[in-house]
Amino acid sequence: MDITSDNFIEALPHIQKSIDSAEFIAFDTEFSGLSVGFDDKQHDYDSVEDKYQKLKHNCQRMNAFQIGIATFKWDTKDNKYSIRPFNFYVYPNSTIMDKKIMQFDTSCVKFLIDNHFNFNKLFKEGVSYQRISDKPLITQRVAK
Numbered sequence: 011m012d013i014t015s016d017n018f019i020e021a022l023p024h025i026q027k028s029i030d031s032a033e034f035i036a037f038d039t040e041f042s043g044l045s046v047g048f049d050d051k052q053h054d055y056d057s058v059e060d061k062y063q064k065l066k067h068n069c070q071r072m073n074a075f076q077i078g079i080a081t082f083k084w085d086t087k088d089n090k091y092s093i094r095p096f097n098f099y100v101y102p103n104s105t106i107m108d109k110k111i112m113q114f115d116t117s118c119v120k121f122l123i124d125n126h127f128n129f130n131k132l133f134k135e136g137v138s139y140q141r142i143s144d145k146p147l148i149t150q151r152v153a154k
Contacts, residue, residue: 013025
C-alpha cells in the first residue's frame, strides 16, 4: 500500500494495527544516493563497523525518498506468512524550514527509474518530514 500525504492520516490506524499484530517487521529505504565519493563507498576489506559508519554518513547527507515497512503474521489456515507492505513516499517539504538543497547520485536515480519508482508521486504527494537534527531550529521557529 502506497502511503502519501493524501492518505497518511486515514492509513495510520491500519498501519498501527498491522504493526501491533505482526510477528516480525522488515524495513527498507530508498535514498537519493548511497555514496558521494570514493571514501564513502564500501569495500570488501571494510569491517562491519566501517560499513556501518559509511552508510550512516551517507544517510545523513542524502535524503530518504521512500521508507518501506512490511509486517508479517503467520496464517495458520494457509500455513504461510501473510505480508502487509506499506511504502511511505517521503519528501522534506516544509514551510517552516528554509529551502533545502538535495544531492542525487545519478546511479541511484537510474536504479529507481529502472525499477519504476514514481518520482511524480514523491514530489507531489510525499509525506513531509524533517531530520531530527533540525528539531531545535524547528522548535525555535514554531515558537515565534
